[in-house]
Amino acid sequence: MDLTYRAGTEECSVSSVSRPMAERTLRRFMQRVARRVGIGLTFLAALELQSRGIVHWHVLVKFRSVDCPDVPHWLLSKLWQRWMWWPKDVQCQGVEGFMWVRYLDGCDPKEVRYVVKYVLKGGEDDVLLEDVMGPRQEVLPW
Numbered sequence: 001m002d003l004t005y006r007a008g009t010e011e012c013s014v015s016s017v018s019r020p021m022a023e024r025t026l027r028r029f030m031q032r033v034a035r036r037v038g039i040g041l042t043f044l045a046a047l048e049l050q051s052r053g054i055v056h057w058h059v060l061v062k063f064r065s066v067d068c069p070d071v072p073h074w075l076l077s078k079l080w081q082r083w084m085w086w087p088k089d090v091q092c093q094g095v096e097g098f099m100w101v102r103y104l105d106g107c108d109p110k111e112v113r114y115v116v117k118y119v120l121k122g123g124e125d126d127v128l129l130e131d132v133m134g135p136r137q138e139v140l141p142w
Contacts, residue, residue, distance in 0.1 A: 003029070003080060004056040006097035013092040022047060022055045023128065025096060030132045032079045033061075037071055040064040040134035044116075046127050060116070064134070073101050 003026065007014045017025075026045055034041050045059040063069055076099060078084075083094020 001059040001061060001076070001102075002056065002098075002100040003059060004050070004097040004099070005054050005095045007095045008052060008054050009097075011092065012095060014095050016053070017055055017095055019047070019055065021095070022057070026057055026059070026128070027130070027132075029080055029096070030061075030130070032082075033071070033076065034132040034134045036075065036079060037063070037069050038134055039069060040132060042129070042131050044127065044129050068103065070103075073099075076101055 005017045005022070005025075006012045007017045030041065030043050041064060042062045043059055045057050047055050047057060050056055080096050080099045081094070083091050083096060086094065
């Protein structure tokens, strides 16, 4: 999964995203995903600087389930771009931008090695590895 920020664009009043802010938005997004899907998860995320100077994330997610839930792209986008559902006059404060998702077949070592190499290309200092607990109550299907 790639997660970008729209900070520094015409549509956004926030000019940049600091490392602490980027980490905070990523953690909150992963918590929203775990709550909505109803399954805890572990994520490995690598921070990278875009050419325009704004950070973005390359993320691998492993759900704590035998089967990977088929989470629709529209739902992940809605959870990432939550500002889109705010009142129009404050939407310019939301920083979360574009999202790209690709599901991997965990059985193909070549594909997994490629993605891990891509995620870690920035070096260890720019990597987060964290667990996120799922909800305690049952979650309704989307």
